[in-house]
Amino acid sequence: MGKIVTSASMSLDGYISGPDESGFEHLFGWHQGGDVEFSAADPRWSFRTTEASAGHLREQLAGTGALVVGRRLFDVTEGWGGNHPFGVPVFVVTHRKPDDPPFPGGPFTFVTDGVESAIAQARQVAGGKDVGVAAGQMARQALAAGLLEEIGVDLVPVLLGGGIRFFDTIADAPVVLGAPRVIEGNGVTHLRYPVR
Amino acid sequence: MGKIVTSASMSLDGYISGPDESGFEHLFGWHQGGDVEFSAADPRWSFRTTEASAGHLREQLAGTGALVVGRRLFDVTEGWGGNHPFGVPVFVVTHRKPDDPPFPGGPFTFVTDGVESAIAQARQVAGGKDVGVAAGQMARQALAAGLLEEIGVDLVPVLLGGGIRFFDTIADAPVVLGAPRVIEGNGVTHLRYPVR
Structure with a gap:
């Protein structure tokens, strides 16, 4: 069975978004880091990066069967315009279902009974592949529930000085992780x- | 001429000390990560780690001519008991010189006119080697003053959930860094x- 994973591009000082939703040109600068083309099913998500990073992304894309966000x-993201670039079912954890859910017929299911329920539903449709959990708050809840099996950090050489942290208010710290797989892009x- | 550098063991969530000065057994667990002996001039600082980490530490030790803390x-650290394990002159940045400076004849010089002055004095005696700046607050001040030339992070696979962050209140963010040298321990x- 696939794993429950989270991953994010993170600045060296720990941010997945800079102040006032800035800094993405730095956090995702590596998406233009080389001349090897990477394309998701969705043509909007196509860019040129290094062979190492493209291989890493291809593996992530091929291994992901559903998402919990x-x-x-x-x-x-305004519902990624109606379809997530990964082209898989997306379970949206929310306190309250929208009265008029956007993108009917799209890949989105609104889940009001928490991240654990959303992960269980995502597992059902992931076809044995990984379930990706995003972003930080969902990942921390999955970690606290003992469900998270892998944490991916795409560590970017920039200090953003503020914004939204990937890791904040970790329950049950210290949490000891295993040795990372390291790929240099x-x-x-x-x-x-x-x-x- | 040597560089102005800082480095620290940091948890994946950005801490160089856990809550209430805890977590050091995790942050420095890699000091017992293998069977290759590393010894500083000071026999108190001797441990067994991997060849990769030992080589990294030897290089750091041999390359450092003075410290600013x-x-x-x-x-x-209670003045490292009177002598820093690196065995080099140490400039201590303080608001007020101690009335009765500890360890007379030791390597410590108390500097009351700021980190820039301390770095200038350290450079004078570093014999062309690097000047190490520690910890986070001093490093951030050196960075803000445009003096810091290298940031070293010994990234440890643990989430500490609180404590003292290496990078906090970065002035003039975003600060774009160069590509890192990566060594896996x-x-x-x-x-x-x-x-x-």
């Missing part, structure tokens, strides 16, 4: 830590 | 980022 991420160090 | 670090990923 927070309502905030869904709203900020251009403008990024990909780190994948197993949760013990 | 904050008063807090000096006090917390056991229980640590050594990352060395040039400041541009």
